[in-house]
Amino acid sequence: MQDLVKLLMEKTHISEETAKMAIQVVAGFTKEKLPEPVGGMVQAFLQTGEMPDLSILSGNLGGAGNLLGGLGSMLGKK
Secondary structure, X not given: OHHHHHHHHHHHXXXXXXXXXXXXXXXXXXXHHOOOOHHHHHHHHHHHOOOOOHHHHHXXXXXXXXXXXXXHHHOOOO
């Protein structure tokens, strides 16, 4: 998350505290609006910066799960 905080600070010229608060707001919003387990995964990613295991989505989303798994690979998750 520190990379995202730093990026927000650089791009918006806000304080570290405000950047962290903004990330928490976005994380909470996405968790609320997206279906589980996707919302929780997005929230975890925003808070930790670590790519979650997207393989658990394949059973729930069919082909879309495979697409998300490929996206995870592109973002560095092996």
